Amino acid sequence: MTESDGVFDVGTQPSGVERVVNVRLSTRYGEFLAIGYRDLARGDEQIALVHGDVTGEEALARLHSECLTGDAFGSRHCECGDQLSAALKAIAAEGRGVLVYLRGHEGRGIGLLAKLQAMRLQAEGLDTVEANLALGLPADARDYQVAAEVLHDLRVRSVRLLSNNPRKREALLRHGVGVSEQVPLLMPPRQENLAYLLTKRDRMDHCLPHLDAVVQRT
Ligand SMILES: Nc1nc2c(ncn2[C@@H]2O[C@H](COP(=O)(O)OP(=O)(O)OP(=O)(O)O)[C@@H](O)[C@H]2O)c(=O)[nH]1
Numbered sequence: 001m002t003e004s005d006g007v008f009d010v011g012t013q014p015s016g017v018e019r020v021v022n023v024r025l026s027t028r029y030g031e032f033l034a035i036g037y038r039d040l041a042r043g044d045e046q047i048a049l050v051h052g053d054v055t056g057e058e059a060l061a062r063l064h065s066e067c068l069t070g071d072a073f074g075s076r077h078c079e080c081g082d083q084l085s086a087a088l089k090a091i092a093a094e095g096r097g098v099l100v101y102l103r104g105h106e107g108r109g110i111g112l113l114a115k116l117q118a119m120r121l122q123a124e125g126l127d128t129v130e131a132n133l134a135l136g137l138p139a140d141a142r143d144y145q146v147a148a149e150v151l152h153d154l155r156v157r158s159v160r161l162l163s164n165n166p167r168k169r170e171a172l173l174r175h176g177v178g179v180s181e182q183v184p185l186l187m188p189p190r191q192e193n194l195a196y197l198l199t200k201r202d203r204m205d206h207c208l209p210h211l212d213a214v215v216q217r218t
């Protein structure tokens with residue numbers, strides 16, 4: 001089809017991921033293969049950590065949304081850093097699995113600086129959802145297509161998904177990756193992140209039953 005036919009050819013838009021590099025990565029959790037990808041649609045660099053044979057069905061998978069403050073600095077505001085460690089530990093203990101570290105997901109997709117601004121608003125009393133909205137940004141702007149594309153590239157057909165977030169499961173299913181089970185990744189709450197966790201439970205449908213013992217549903 002050409003422009004002169006009155007129909008534009010949309011098939012020329014780049015899509016998918018390109019596997020750029022594989023390298024062994026020895027970590028405190030175990031041995032992984034780090035696979036670097038380029039997201040052809042957005043130009044972003046992405047990385048998957050693979051342990052063992054993940055092809056086919058049933059491997060553990062974690063789609064980890066980037067959180068510089070939690071993952072690298074050990075912030076107590078959220079539980080991302082603890083979840084990252086727990087996921088890598090679980091994958092290594094099981095002998096196979098994959099963690100896709102989603103760069104571009106920082107701040108639930110609003111970016112690092114906006115997340116820091118949102119954290120300031122939370123210090124003034126807004127919850128995480130209200131803070132994003134007060135900045136004129138979506139409560140959650142994450143897209144999981146690239147994660148599904150990485151899993152397709154790894155010939156993963158279905159996974160046991162390490163996550164408490166039902167949207168991640170729905171997104172994978174929408175993009176053609178099966179989810180046979182959602183495996184909880186529950187971190188003990190701390191005083192500093194209790195409000196953050198309760199907002200996820202009460203406003204974002206995250207499955208966090210361990211909080212019921214701490215605070216009843218509002
Ligand atoms: N906008 C915003 N994002 C935050 C804040 N604290 C952490 N984040 C981001 O939240 C993302 C993690 O999302 P969560 O909703 O905590 O958890 P999830 O990844 O959806 O769910 P799980 O798979 O169960 O971990 C990361 O990208 C963090 O950077 C905050 O105060 N405001």
Ligand SMILES: [Zn+2]
Pocket residue numbers: 067069070071078079080081
């Ligand atoms: Zn975090």
